[in-house]
Amino acid sequence: MTEQRKAVALISGGLDSLLAARVMMDQGVHVEGINFYTGFCVEGHTHAIREKDRARPKRNNALWVAEQLGIKLHIVDIIKEYMDVVINPQHGYGTHLNPCLDCKVFMVNKAREWIVEHDFDFIITGEVIGQRPMSQRKHAMTVVARNSGAGDRLVRPLCAQNLPPTLPEQKGWVDRDRMYGFSGRSRRPQMALAEKYGFEDYAQPAGGCCFLTDRQYSVKLEDLWKTRGRREYDVDDIMLLKVGRHLRPRADLKLIVGREEGENRFLEGYRKRFVHMLPASHVGPLVLLDGNTDANAIELAARLTARFSKGRDAGQVTVEINDRDGNSRMLAVRPMPADEIPADWYL
Amino acid sequence: MNTATIDARHLLCPLPVIRTQDAVAGCRPGEHLQVVCTDPGVMHDIPAWCRVHGHEVCAIERSDNEIMIEIQVGKAD
Numbered sequence: 001m002t003e004q005r006k007a008v009a010l011i012s013g014g015l016d017s018l019l020a021a022r023v024m025m026d027q028g029v030h031v032e033g034i035n036f037y038t039g040f041c042v043e044g045h046t047h048a049i050r051e052k053d054r055a056r057p058k059r060n061n062a063l064w065v066a067e068q069l070g071i072k073l074h075i076v077d078i079i080k081e082y083m084d085v086v087i088n089p090q091h092g093y094g095t096h097l098n099p100c101l102d103c104k105v106f107m108v109n110k111a112r113e114w115i116v117e118h119d120f121d122f123i124i125t126g127e128v129i130g131q132r133p134m135s136q137r138k139h140a141m142t143v144v145a146r147n148s149g150a151g152d153r154l155v156r157p158l159c160a161q162n163l164p165p166t167l168p169e170q171k172g173w174v175d176r177d178r179m180y181g182f183s184g185r186s187r188r189p190q191m192a193l194a195e196k197y198g199f200e201d202y203a204q205p206a207g208g209c210c211f212l213t214d215r216q217y218s219v220k221l222e223d224l225w226k227t228r229g230r231r232e233y234d235v236d237d238i239m240l241l242k243v244g245r246h247l248r249p250r251a252d253l254k255l256i257v258g259r260e261e262g263e264n265r266f267l268e269g270y271r272k273r274f275v276h277m278l279p280a281s282h283v284g285p286l287v288l289l290d291g292n293t294d295a296n297a298i299e300l301a302a303r304l305t306a307r308f309s310k311g312r313d314a315g316q317v318t319v320e321i322n323d324r325d326g327n328s329r330m331l332a333v334r335p336m337p338a339d340e341i342p343a344d345w346y347l
Numbered sequence: 348m349n350t351a352t353i354d355a356r357h358l359l360c361p362l363p364v365i366r367t368q369d370a371v372a373g374c375r376p377g378e379h380l381q382v383v384c385t386d387p388g389v390m391h392d393i394p395a396w397c398r399v400h401g402h403e404v405c406a407i408e409r410s411d412n413e414i415m416i417e418i419q420v421g422k423a424d
Contacts, residue, residue, distance in 0.1 A: 037361055060361055060388070063395040073399055077365045239359060265412065269357035269385070 013061025284309025
């Protein structure tokens with residue numbers, strides 16, 4: 001009896017990895033999924049912190065893919081290890097702070113470690129030659145296989161026919177003729193294959209799954225590094241960059257302003273880490289102060305807090321100021337008029 | 348049998364799922380776990396994760412700001 005081969009598929013939650021895993025399952029391979037959480041992943045319900053987004057579907061797309069395929073999904077927290085990829089990418093950044101090629105090398109390497117640990121035979125990805133400008137050029141795909149250490153145990157079923165035969169093909173574990181030769185940016189071949197398999201309602205593919213591809217997010221991360229004088233971050237830093245309105249009125253002071261109730265609730269979780277304020281006389285945002293909180297900074301922040309409250313047109317707003325130890329006091333301020341807030345304060 | 352509790356409050360998905368996954372890895376079949384969360388995404392994600400791994404969601408309780416999900420660990424592979 002032929003031994004059933006085992007493979008782990010990198011599952012992003014998009015269409016390509018769904019199809020790649022399914023193509024291998026069709027060949028009798030036992031497939032399990034692996035999904036890496038970098039801290040920068042865009043999840044549907046990350047947006048749903050905001051009240052206005054609560055009607056959006058809140059599913060995790062990688063889990064949805066696993067359910068469609070009927071496979072296990074192992075979600076791996078790589079936040080700490082991933083920092084070096086973001087801070088020192090060997091192959092540089094894409095348009096913003098997205099280190100796509102280094103990211104792919106890193107993830108395939110982690111999958112390689114996983115298959116060794118779990119006695120699996122090979123790795124599956126949904127890559128397609130030419131699909132993305134940085135990490136899926138033909139040369140980049142060679143770099144990923146080599147630099148990750150996966151070598152010929154890395155199978156890309158959607159474009160395998162355009163690449164040299166891998167070990168599973170040479171050994172007869174999988175049939176090259178039952179894989180595909182997709183290339184280029186067109187999504188039509190994938191959509192046709194999805195239709196053949198009966199997959200509907202899959203996540204929108206190609207891009208948009210990582211905050212580092214977002215210009216505004218990258219600006220905020222650059223600002224964080226610049227003001228700290230060193231390129232580093234922790235998990236709370238990168239979560240807070242996803243939430244609220246960020247203003248830097250002074251080089252040594254940043255405000256994170258909740259834009260609505262959902263964000264205010266999320267920011268409440270950080271009350272013990274930051275000096276924070278909220279309007280007492282009017283409805284308004286919770287505001288975290290990051291940096292110098294001397295008397296001038298407090299007054300400036302209180303006037304901005306008042307500006308983003310329902311009392312923005314009032315002559316005076318009372319703002320509650322709380323330190324990290326839980327002590328609070330009140331300060332009455334005049335809300336800052338919109339035309340006194342320079343555009344470059346907004347990050 | 349004691350029910351262990353995982354504090355996943357103020358974590359955004361998928362971190363509560365990952366914390367659950369790590370805790371389940373140290374449990375025996377039949378044991379119960381409670382996960383306390385604040386991200387409403389867990390209402391979908393933790394049950395989905397349980398379905399693909401063969402664990403049972405015994406209860407989901409939601410208060411104003413917190414969600415508690417109780418899980419019974421399924422059979423090991």
